[in-house]
Amino acid sequence: MMTADRHDTHDTHEGGIHVKDVCMRFGKGADAVIALDEVSFDVADGGFAALIGPSGCGKSTMLRLIADLLQPTKGSVTVGGRAPSELRSQRRIGFVFQDHALLPWRSVVDNIRLPLQLSRQRSSDNRAGVSDLIKLVGLEGFEAARPAELSGGMRQRVAIARALVLAPEVLLLDEPFGALDEITRQRLNLELLRIWSETGTTAVLVTHSLSEAALLADEVIVLSARPGRIQACIKVPLQRPRTLEQMKTAEFHTVENALREALFGEALQ
């Protein structure tokens, strides 16, 4: 049970995310909700994992545990051999919130700069970085726009750029494209893959879309609800770089069907 803890401090090549026997309970006594129960999984360094499962099964809770926004009732989470709290205090965690959480009074570029300001890095030292990021997420020409002037897809790109500006070790995305139409979603999926491979960060994506999970991830973790348990871990054997063409292949459908089965199997229990 404690094997993940070996050589915690100097295990730098042992990167990635390790979740070991995590339980998360909210509240006490009769009102207690067990959001996660004995959840264990690993994401390789530089890997891409997707979390799927019915509403309320603890997907967002899992991301918050990795980000040290919550602490597990039991079990452990490590990132690159270190505790999430250590990573958070060094601002090495990027998080894309479900409703983007942009600051509406700031322009695109000032939203992206926020993490630099809060970590007291001079933004002039990083200006090249910010403008590169704006290019990376395809928002050139919108630097001065306010979030209210952007489309939903553009807002999520700003949120992704902001999450990346401090070059995080892990990028956590909570249904980042949930509110978008299918076409925009697919385009942003491919962009996210490009950004992820260019930055080399370890990514965990929460999604309700089976095809999104299959298109993006190396491995899809299927959770069941009440309490949240791991139902299945399904490897995605598709070649990288991924393309939309692959979505038409039999391999892709096999993965999607496996995911569907894992989800439905849980619903029938």
Added chain:
Amino acid sequence: MKRLRDLVLPAVVFVVAIAVWQSAHSAGSLPRSVASPAQIYSELLDRHELLWFHSRPTLISSLWGFLAAAAAAFGLALIVAFAPKMGRSVYAAAVVVASVPLIALTPILVLWLERGSAVRITIAAIASFFPMLIGAIEGLTHVSKDRAELFELLSASRWQRVMRLQMPSAVPLAVAGLRAAGAGAILGAIIAEWSGGSGARGLGTLMSTALFGFNVPLTWLTIAVTVVLSIGAYFVVSLITSVAIRRFGHV
């Protein structure tokens, strides 16, 4: 075009109300203590100099009272932002202050501060304080959960959180509090004058003189002027704060 329509409807309602009022008065179906719009208007033409003579100190005191209350309210709200545990005590104290009957407070203040502007400014400040404080505290403490989590994720200090998240988030509610408080400052000043807190000059003094002298048209004129000033205060505050709303009002 839409703005025009927005203006036309209230104007029509206003004109119709005046017409109904005037004809009810002519038909003798209103009590003798109610003046007609025509009487109020001719009183305005006759007495506008006297009216201005009395309104000016009221307006000036209202303004100072409003500014003093705003400074106190925002100061307290900031203390609560930095020390959330103070929130309940500040709220409790503010509710007590807001529920003190101002009519009774005036004579007490007169004994303490002497008759004059200081009493009027104090009452105006107390009368406008509560909505400002509520607006500022609620604005500073109700930050969207995701944005609060973002600042937590980035290990922001309390100072950074207040300055970069809570203060900008607070603007719409704080401004709403300021708008609501404008009319309160004017009414507060008038209450102070009415209950004898500020000597011979003041709209409230004129109102009470007219009332107890059974001068029905002048009484109604002072009421009308009070209403106009209160509405005016709302619009002036709205106009001045619209800059902040344009900058921070999240759509």
